[in-house]
Structures are given as C-alpha cells and as structure tokens.
Amino acid sequence: MTPLLFALDPSLALFEPLRRGLPAEAGALEYRHFPDGESYLRIDTPVAGRHCILLADLSDPDGKFLPLQFLAATLRELGAGSVGLVAPYLCYMRQDRRFRTGEALTSHLFARWISREVDWLITVDPHLHRIRDLAEIYPIPAIALSGAPALADWLVRRGEPGLLVGPDAESRQWAEKIAQRSGWPYIVGCKERRGDRDVHVALPALDAQQAARPCAVIVDDVISSGHTVLQAVARLQAAGFAAIDCIAVHGLFAGDAREQLLASGVRALITSNSVPGPAPAIDLGPLLLDPIRALLAGAARHSNSGNGA
Numbered sequence: 199m200t201p202l203l204f205a206l207d208p209s210l211a212l213f214e215p216l217r218r219g220l221p222a223e224a225g226a227l228e229y230r231h232f233p234d235g236e237s238y239l240r241i242d243t244p245v246a247g248r249h250c251i252l253l254a255d256l257s258d259p260d261g262k263f264l265p266l267q268f269l270a271a272t273l274r275e276l277g278a279g280s281v282g283l284v285a286p287y288l289c290y291m292r293q294d295r296r297f298r299t300g301e302a303l304t305s306h307l308f309a310r311w312i313s314r315e316v317d318w319l320i321t322v323d324p325h326l327h328r329i330r331d332l333a334e335i336y337p338i339p340a341i342a343l344s345g346a347p348a349l350a351d352w353l354v355r356r357g358e359p360g361l362l363v364g365p366d367a368e369s370r371q372w373a374e375k376i377a378q379r380s381g382w383p384y385i386v387g388c389k390e391r392r393g394d395r396d397v398h399v400a401l402p403a404l405d406a407q408q409a410a411r412p413c414a415v416i417v418d419d420v421i422s423s424g425h426t427v428l429q430a431v432a433r434l435q436a437a438g439f440a441a442i443d444c445i446a447v448h449g450l451f452a453g454d455a456r457e458q459l460l461a462s463g464v465r466a467l468i469t470s471n472s473v474p475g476p477a478p479a480i481d482l483g484p485l486l487l488d489p490i491r492a493l494l495a496g497a498a499r500h501s502n503s504g505n506g507a
Contacts, residue, residue, distance in 0.1 A: 201494055202243060204273070205253040206265055211471035212286065213253055215483030220490060222251060229265065237265045239272060246277035249494055249501075251284060252316070257450050257473040259289040263311075270315035280317045280497035284490060286472035286482055287420075287448045288321040288342075294329045309335040318493045322472055322482055323419045323447045327368065339496065341489050345419075345447035345470055346375035348480050352468065353415065353445065354380050360443070361411040365389060365399050365430040369418045372447075376417055383408050384417075387433070389426060399429035404437055413441035413465075420448040421469070424455035431462050441465050449475050 203217050204225035217224055226242035250273050254266055273281050290308035293301065309332075312319065319340040324332065332340035353360070353376065362382050364373035366389035377384040385408065387401040414434045416427055427444055434442050442464055449456075449469030459467060471478040 199248060201249045201251055202245060202278075203251045203253060204241075204269065206262070206269060207255060207474075210253055210255055210474065211478060212284075212481075212483055212486070215481060216251075216253060216284070216486065216490070219483055219487045220251075225250065227269070229269075237268060239265065239268050241269075241272055241276060244276075245273055247279050249280045249282070249497055250278045251282050251490065251494075254283060254285045255287070255473055256285045256289040257287050257448075263308075267311070267315055274315075279501045280494075281315070282318040282320070282490070282493055282497065283312065283316040284320050284486060286322045286470075286486070287450075288319075288324040291325040291327075291329070294327065294335075305329065306335050312336070313338045317497055320486060320489050320493065322470075322485065323372075325420060339493060341493070343485055343489060344375065345472075345480070345482060345485065346372050347379055348470065348482060348485055349417070349445050349447065349468075350376040350379035352480050353382075358413060359411060360413040360415045360441075361385065361404075361408050361439075363387070363401070363414050363416045363430060363434065365416060365418060365426050372419055373417045382415075383411070387430060389429075397425050397429055399426060399433060401430065401433045401437070409438065413443060414439040416442065416444040418444075418446045420450060421446045421455065421459075421467075422450045422452050424451065424459050427459060427464070428462055431459070431464060435463060443468060445469070448472050449478070451475065 201222045202225040203222040205213050206229050228240040230238050270281050290304045294305040322343045322345045332342050362373045362384035364370050364386040370386045373384040387399050390398045416430050443466045445468040447470050468479050470480040470482050
C-alpha cells in the first residue's frame with residue numbers, strides 16, 4: 199500500500215520531491231492555532247493500517263516539537279500501521295553531557311521523547327560530537343546520512359576548482375569527504391571557543407598549490423550564528439583570497455548571520471533544502487529516498503509478522 203506523507207508545513211522544499219520519488223500520497227490535515235496560542239490539529243486522510251511518514255523542519259524547534267508530537271500520537275491513535283520521521287536537520291544534539299552541575303542533557307531527553315512517538319528516524323549530518331552514533335541515545339532505528347557527497351557533486355558541477363577549508367576540527371570530516379570525491383586540496387583550521395558568540399579561528403600556512411587556487415570554499419555541516427565562518431573568511435582574505443564561498447548542509451543563519459556573512463565578502467552561500475531558506479542549491483531528496491524505502495519495508499515486515507502473516 200502506498201505510504202502517506204504528512205508535514206505540518208506542506209510548503210517544505212523536500213515535500214514534493216519525496217512525495218513523487220517514493221512515491222507517496224500526500225496526507226491531508228488541518229493545523230492552526232487558537233487565539234490563546236494552543237494548537238488545533240485534525241487529520242483528514244484515513245490512516246488505519248497505512249504506513250505514515252512525517253517530514254519535519256526542526257530548526258528553531260521549541261515551537262514546532264509539541265505540534266509534531268500531537269501529529270505522531272494522533273496517527274497512532276487512528277491506527278496507522280507505522281509512523282516514521284524524516285528530520286533532515288536534527289535539533290538538540292549539542293548538549294550531550296553535563297559541563298556544569300545541574301545542566302539538562304537535552305540531547306538525551308529529546309531522543310527519548312522522539313522515540314516514544316515514532317518507529318524510525320532519518321536525518322542528515324546530525325551534529326555528532328561526543329555521541330558517535332545515534333543508536334547511543336535513540337532506541338528506534340535511526341539513520342544518519344552524510345550530505346557531503348551531494349555538496350561535493352554540486353561543487354564539481356560548478357566547475358571552478360578551489361581550496362576546501364574546514365574552519366575547525368569538527369568540520370574535518372566534511373572537508374575530507376568532499377576532497378576525496380572532488381580531488382580538491384583541503385586544509386583544516388583550529389578554533390578556540392570563548393563563548394557562544396566569541397570564537398577565534400587560526401588556519402595553517404598554505405603551500406604554493408593551495409594558495410594558487412582561484413577560490414576558497416569554507417565547508418561545514420551547519421551555519422548557525424556564522425561567527426566561526428566570519429573568522430575563517432578574515433583569515434582567508436588575509437591570505438590573499440578574493441573569491442570566498444561557503445557551503446554547508448544546514449543553513450540555519452540565526453539572526454542576521456546571512457547578512458553579516460555576505461557583508462564580510464563571502465561571494466556565495468551554498469546550502470541544501472534541509473531547512474527552509476532562500477534559494478537552496480542542493481536537493482537532499484535523492485539522498486533520502488532509498489533509506490526511507492528500506493525503513494518502510496522494515497516497518498511493513500514488522501507489521502505483517504505482528505499480524506501473524
């Protein structure tokens with residue numbers, strides 16, 4: 199049976215590519231707010247026995263998570279065969295240990311709440327640091343895909359060879375993967391974080407081949423405040439690069455980060471359609487389709503075995 203694809207925001211850029219590519223039927227729902235701010239939700243499509251997929255934008259998540267819980271729980275109450283979550287950007291991965299006494303382990307808490315509501319999860323480049331695998335905190339099947347091949351292919355198609363720059367040690371994995379796929383040289387900087395918005399980035403000395411590249415491309419998984427990228431831009435400008443681009447899987451651009459980056463001299467900000475934003479260049483749909491199909495097949499087998507088939 200054709201799966202159902204739901205989204206609280208059906209204008210999400212990935213909704214139609216996933217619906218067509220799977221293929222899936224668009225699930226109809228009514229979602230609005232009462233005058234006091236509480237959510238109203240009604241599912242219009244019959245879901246009994248159907249396998250359901252939720253496509254969610256979890257950037258700026260605090261106002262979006264409770265309605266998502268309502269949607270997942272209501273699908274279960276109405277008899278959905280399974281409920282899976284596609285969250286290209288997975289929030290609440292930063293606080294994965296207590297740095298100070300009494301801090302909330304929000305990554306663990308969020309994983310616990312998500313896992314109560316859905317049967318499986320797919321995401322792209324979650325910010326794994328001390329947690330090395332989603333299975334450490336998610337008891338449900340949880341797949342973390344890498345967006346690096348899509349970023350590399352976009353850069354190669356553009357046809358302007360450059361120097362890949364990972365601004366800090368955490369960005370090394372994306373710089374390395376893109377370098378392996380594109381054949382471009384890369385360097386990785388060193389970052390000292392003094393606060394949420396106070397960072398210092400140092401880049402290694404460039405050799406002749408690296409310095410001769412026509413452009414520099416700063417690579418990262420996510421751009422949020424933009425302060426790390428701004429530091430890297432300044433160091434690259436000091437090294438003589440006039441053309442500096444930035445490519446990332448998730449373009450969150452908190453506050454006026456986008457405007458600050460463009461004003462600093464960044465020529466182009468290249469991001470995927472993982473979260474809403476202006477003119478994303480990279481479509482993650484092809485990356486997501488086969489893993490979604492595999493998890494749907496697993497859910498169907500589990501459902502059949504539970505029915506004694």
